[in-house]
Amino acid sequence: MPSNITATSSSDWKYISEGGSSIVFSYIGSADEFIGTALRLRKIENKLPYTEYADGKEELDDPTILFQHRIIEKLVPSAYLPRLDSVQTDREWLELLAKQSEEKRPAERRAKDRIDAGRRKAVLATDLVGGLGWAVEIKPKWGFLPSPQHLSKDTAQLKTRSCRFCMHSHLKTTESEDVALGYCPLDLYSGDKERVTKALHTLWDIWIGSSGKVNNLRVFVEGHMLKPSMSPSSLQPLAAQILPQNPDDLPDLNTLRDAFTSTILPLLLDTPVLRLLSTHQRQFDALDVEGLSALWKHANQPLGSPDIPPPVLGEGLAQPTLEELEAFVEIYLAKHTTMDHDHPDTANLKYYCLAYLLSASFKDCSVILRMVPVKDGEEPWRKSVTVIDLDVKSVDRLHKWEQLDQKIVEAYIGLPEPTHCIDQTRVEV
Template identity: 35%
Template sequence: MPSPPLSSTSPRDWRYTAEGGANLVLSFVGPLSSPFTSHILRLRKRKIGAAPRGVDEVVPSEVEVDFGERVVAPLLGRNSVVDMHKVELERPWLEGLVRELREEGSRPAGREAEDEVDLDAPVGVLAEDLIAGEGVASVEIKPKWGFLPSRRWLSPETADVKSTHCRTCMHRYYKLCKSGEETKGHDGFCPLELYSGDEERTRSALEELYCAWEESDDTLNNLRLFHEGKRLLPADSSGPKPEHPLVSAMLRLSPLCVADSHCSPLCTSLARALVASPLLRTLARLQASLDALDIEGLATLLLEHPSTQADLFAPADRAAAEVAKLGPQPSLAEWEALLARLGPALSRGPEATAQALREGSPRDAVLAYLLSATLKDCSLIVRFPPAAEGGQGSVSVKAIDLDPKPIARMAKYARMDREIVECWKQRLEQLGEGEAVRRCRE
């Protein structure tokens, strides 16, 4: 792992790759002799003009950097997460990097206007680069929620809706309604198909993702395509199909595919890789177990428990005070202690975990929910190596974006859940004669 300081590199040695809501990612493109070769640098972001975060909203730096290695990796398996190490940041070097990014105009305009690199962050994260390399084709997928909640902990008003329609499908419709866009004919990608373990269902889900990627011109974050470290856009795939570099890579791995579209070989290869990997199955099981009570059951537990009596559904003007009853942002030691206590129940699945959470500390139930939120928001990188490195058997599937979630968001999670379900119920109530809404199936 690189030992020299980042300031030993030039800001021009780092190329913008991607970014999400919390982090910006850069790939090293400097001299091949550098110890930073084949690594990416992940930097924290902050909202432009936002007020300073309160102490309880800030994830401690040692948790932010080591959470994936010491908390998530033991759950998902060491081979299922990227190797990551923290690196100290120097403000003058960061400022030079930000100037370089601005001059290049490499960040999307919308992101530039919304947030910026946090120049006060003491550390960044170095990780193995899964997208760079000659002949390497990589796909990033955000699989989202992989389960339907148990009716046992749901209210009579929401049980029928939540147990038959997945959160991702309902959330997509909610966002369309909020934006004022057309809502008919937008069932689209269902993550339960992706998580199904069935190759045909998985391929069908990937085709939905690919179509959304094309139609949105890569503005959605559920699917991203890379070839030799360069992010591909839908316009890049408009050339002769067999000659397109990503299609060529997929055809090499799936030679029996008929290349009647870019989507066919890509989705077939991806489906085979995902079904062969245990990662999606593990994610779905852990998401469901850690969120075994659902936010509704958790809210009831917190309100009724004498040690908390916190109301997650309190009005906005009281929300912060109610969340404060849950305690401060957990330390790394507390996360590790939680896993030690919950480990036996997690291995037995959602029902056993729900029982353990109800019998244990309410704070354990809150932390379990936050950990589930991390796993619901992660991304997967499927890396197809060049021909020299082997065939389909050497394809790797690893999880990234495994950041801890702030405990201060608990009221926001509860409020959002209620709004999403209410919006979906209105959709069902407004169906005309002969109309139907697709049900999700595990």
């Protein structure tokens, strides 16, 4: 039986942050059961009514919990994953929590959505940003260049030279979006000290320059998400953590950036997490969306009717069940490295579709680097790396991803100085 979160006071939960679909609170009360935990609640658009359940109908556990326990834990060691458990809640408690936290939410979020107070269950997770010390959230994004095998002659040279993230960043700038322009994920994934340093410096500079609007890097100090600016005083809480010898003497931004980088750089170089993410991204996306689309069209072209277009990528494909995903992962772990991906068989179409969905999960996750102070220890910090936001993706997005890929490439073709991204782990051809 899940714990009942309503046994705690809503005032014992402090707003931390939120994304597109959920909002996170850190526990600051004294109940042993919840110390060191965070509460993740689903949101709903303001224009929609709360989710409702018929009397007697039980709400299922959040898909994130089931997906981690039954799928992700087969692919990522549990030491690098947060605790995820289901807890019970109710409308009155959620509405009170929403009321108490509303003013702390960003204005653009408040205008768009709110806590779904109709839910009866929520997710209780490891609190990776609250308590003593500080934490860094990084969204690494795509960590590989595709094989040219399944790319068209129009895209092969471009896609094997410039990574997807750098190309997508260019598209976003043409649409006046805030973006991490200049950051290349392949630098972060490289395992090379100079390149990882370059990635961290770029992420820092973008974080400062955008006042935290670009969220590929976020920093939390004792549960508070910092809102940086060009003024060093905005980073005083972080300075007090990493340069405690001069708590009242604020360093300049470059000095603080160097101290920040030197603290987390060894952790990023030592952890196997980034290599693991890159490997899964690459292997799950063995065909690129272009190759997947070609295989889909070949399998679904109406016989004897070459003039009739096949359904668009993913159309008619049911959202995979957990049982189907479990079966897929078993095949992936046992056979993927021995399969002939250069000549994919239409009989394996569903396998490649499920693989692409899981690749998207690994491309869109975050990594939390946590530093907890250690008294009288050889090292000042107890450090950890945790992968979060490995959520299941909808099969309905396959065609949207295909269209976005085409749009990104079209915007990048002909650019006078395309980026030259170096994939440290790819065999050059």
